Amino acid sequence: MKRLTGKYALTFIVAVICLLLCACMWQFGTKAVLICAIAGVCLTAYSYFSFKVFSGFSFADYKLRRFTKKLKKQLKEASTVYIMGHVFSDLDSIGASYGLYYALRQKYNVKMVANKQNTLARTLIDFLRFSDQDLKIYDYSEIKDTVDKNSLLIVVDTHRPVIMDYRELYDRIDRVIIIDHHRQSQDFVDQTVARYMKSSASSACEIITLIIRLLGIDKPTTVAATALLSGIMLDTKNFVMNTGPNTFRCAAFLRQNRADPVLIKKMFSESVEVCKRKYDIVSQVELFENFAIAKTSIEDQFTRIATAQAADELLAINGVVASFVMCPSGEDINISARSFGDVDVQKIMARLGGGGHKTASACQITSNDFQLVEKRLRAAISEYLNR
Ligand SMILES: [Mn+2]
Numbered sequence: 001m002k003r004l005t006g007k008y009a010l011t012f013i014v015a016v017i018c019l020l021l022c023a024c025m026w027q028f029g030t031k032a033v034l035i036c037a038i039a040g041v042c043l044t045a046y047s048y049f050s051f052k053v054f055s056g057f058s059f060a061d062y063k064l065r066r067f068t069k070k071l072k073k074q075l076k077e078a079s080t081v082y083i084m085g086h087v088f089s090d091l092d093s094i095g096a097s098y099g100l101y102y103a104l105r106q107k108y109n110v111k112m113v114a115n116k117q118n119t120l121a122r123t124l125i126d127f128l129r130f131s132d133q134d135l136k137i138y139d140y141s142e143i144k145d146t147v148d149k150n151s152l153l154i155v156v157d158t159h160r161p162v163i164m165d166y167r168e169l170y171d172r173i174d175r176v177i178i179i180d181h182h183r184q185s186q187d188f189v190d191q192t193v194a195r196y197m198k199s200s201a202s203s204a205c206e207i208i209t210l211i212i213r214l215l216g217i218d219k220p221t222t223v224a225a226t227a228l229l230s231g232i233m234l235d236t237k238n239f240v241m242n243t244g245p246n247t248f249r250c251a252a253f254l255r256q257n258r259a260d261p262v263l264i265k266k267m268f269s270e271s272v273e274v275c276k277r278k279y280d281i282v283s284q285v286e287l288f289e290n291f292a293i294a295k296t297s298i299e300d301q302f303t304r305i306a307t308a309q310a311a312d313e314l315l316a317i318n319g320v321v322a323s324f325v326m327c328p329s330g331e332d333i334n335i336s337a338r339s340f341g342d343v344d345v346q347k348i349m350a351r352l353g354g355g356g357h358k359t360a361s362a363c364q365i366t367s368n369d370f371q372l373v374e375k376r377l378r379a380a381i382s383e384y385l386n387r
Pocket of ligand 1: 181
């Protein structure tokens, strides 16, 4: 027999107490019994419906509930549902796509679409394909003939068409749903039938975790839970950046369903070349006020990823509030900037013609003279400090 869940147990107990009270009221006449019965029904209904709210079973806000309703309606009308993330898909993009795919595949005709060649989440994709035999991840070329006018596209982890994994697919489908945690860009044109964009959420995986609970999935598989947790861990840099109460609630829920943090840690592992390069950059750091500045002059396939990771790593230095790493890129010198949020690195990068976020930003300067670029960077930092 299925064990009584908390909700039903509570409702049952309340109903029994109400019935007993009604029986006791018998001696005071039928009026008293009637009043007691009405109160009892109300109380039972209240405990049934409000259980979720008060027991903390669901932390989704009103907007997300409304969005999920819209999503269900759209799903019912769709012939095929495509789920897609962004270009150079990361753990968050793939994890969120898979989480949603997993939640919907029982009921609907869903296809997970991702570029398997250009991805930063190779380890997660391999893990998913190995552990979930039913999963098939499609390239655009494999599905382009199956698109019709009733197709529905769900895009996760981005809302900008230019960086969607397959722009062609977005252009061909009229009904688009967007689920994203990035701040809305100024050039965003809303052509969606429904969207949920919440910049206070840590990651797309956090939002998807809340959605799959609203869709009625209380026990996701270990594979789905691990995929979702990997996205949260990536985007929060292991629960440091952009975390809110819901981040930890979702993580707790996923861990309860046997998400594997050790496996995720292994997914973050890098090749020995990248590691060496990263610490090579870190070891050459110079401090300017509370700002860490480092550089590398070598350009190869490891530079991009090692630079970004070195910039993250530099924030671990005592007292450092922001970090900058310079690296060559063709005719340009790139600067990756990071901070904990007290310093707005986007403003500093904007002075050098770049952009990004408060905590992660970058710019490109056409030059091959590191000294000159560093001078300009220091000037931009001083300007920022004396504004
Ligand atoms: Mn993300």
